[in-house]
Amino acid sequence: MASKVLYLMLAFVAAVSAAPNTRLVGGEHTTIEQFPYIVALVYYYPRPAIRVQRCVGSLISSWHVVTSGYCFTGAILDNMEIRAGSTNALSGGTVVRVGQVTKYPGYVEEPKSGDLAVIRLATALGISNTVNVLFLPPQNTFIPDGTSLTTVSWGFEYVGGPQLETLKTITQRKINIERCKAIYSGSTKVDISDRVICANEVGRSTCFGDSGAPMVIGQVLVGTASYHEGCGDDDHPDVFTRIDTYTNWIMQVATAPGRSGSEAKIAPVQF
Template sequence: MLRYFTLVSLLALCRGFGSITTFPEGSVEPLPLKTNDAPKSRIVGGQTTTIANYPWAVSLQHEWEEYTYDTIHFCTGTIINKDWILATGVCALMIESENVTIRVGSDYFHEGGTVHEIEYAIFHPEFNETTQDYDLALLRLNTSLTLSNSVQAVKLPSLNQNYPEGTIFSMASWGASVFLGDMTTQLQYISLPTITTELCQTVYFDRITDRMFCSYEEYVGMCIGDTGAAAVVDGVLIGIASWDYACSSYGYPGVYANVSVMVDWITEVSSSSSPAPLFCLVAALAILLRSEA
């Protein structure tokens, strides 16, 4: 049943709700890294962990009657404070059409912890659904979280904080372990090194912007359900899993929203107890106009 769900998810995610991405019409298809270009390291990925090690990780899920459990996991989110969850803009788009909830404080996406409803989403005003630039959104919860050892806010970076090539970060999520493989019900973590923008652009060309950074490790990376997962260094958030090509198949880097260059927006929105409805309307209208341009 899990494999069936993964196949169905893949079809949905290729339309925009996940880490597998399609490229704008007329653009050049990505070219994989050559073996001698790929950085080598001894880090190990895909290991089981507990939510106490990544207490900011939350599961975004919605109901599906034909699934094994009451709800299915489709994206990962990150706790910013007791009222706000950071997600990608692409994942937040699904909230408009689905009854999305989040589960916090559990090793498993289908049980344990507590479940909370989302009141509304605020997209980054420059978010571009097609290119996935500025791929951030903040989700306002209906009820505040109760913080504990298994429910904690992540630490935010300084504005424009720089992390050089080869910086090792960790990321935890409930996404699929391999392309077209089974979803993982229990939280898994991986560790990955960053690579230079120039090297990443040899694969994805000019689609990589200053609001993104890339990582690569042979056969290790994000996949279905990992979008929105926090990339952290010593407990500090440096990025959010945004997109990749074919579940980080050999030669294809993962791409992350560069949080440090957008952290001022995160702080501004999440520090407000109740943002003005006009602010939300203007942001949504700007995204709509760009998508129709």
């Protein structure tokens, strides 16, 4: 009987950790000192009283996190917390509560589009060597096809594998948007438009649990993980929300309590 209960518990953990979707396949392990802007969105499930790393986000100010709108599907905000400053998703660092969530007003869950949200933390984070911010790209920044793009996150290395707590990073290359549209033609799951970045690399992709994971060029946030077709599916590129098409909106909503100006900063993207 005890073994049956344990089996059911493990099955529950596997189920909740796989939703919402996307986690990293392939890549290398890294540390928070290399990517101090990343945070884990940790969700508490009252029954059976466990915490699971549900999604990923990027600090753009001491008050604000950019992530996926999908992360809040069916979520109770009081059950969510943000862990910053730790290589591990479920231990260490600093934990703060969610103060407010603003989803992009045009967000559509299926076919997925406008997959973006800004979290305002309940309390501001202090900047250190393990907690820092990413810059936003200027509105409508051009990123050439073939550009090398880095994504960092926590998660499974393969479908059905154990959930990892430590950070990993992968590098992919941006592919032509028209080619991406052709690959996903007929899909009812995701809308491929000029407001997404499609990227791939053999043996490297997002998988279950990485929604909102940052895609960066240097210290600039250029994308957030939004959709994948299978884990490690080399025939289908990963789809990321293209941040530079939302920069103006992010700047409008990323304001600290009692202030009218944005706390986020814009920086040019260097190729």
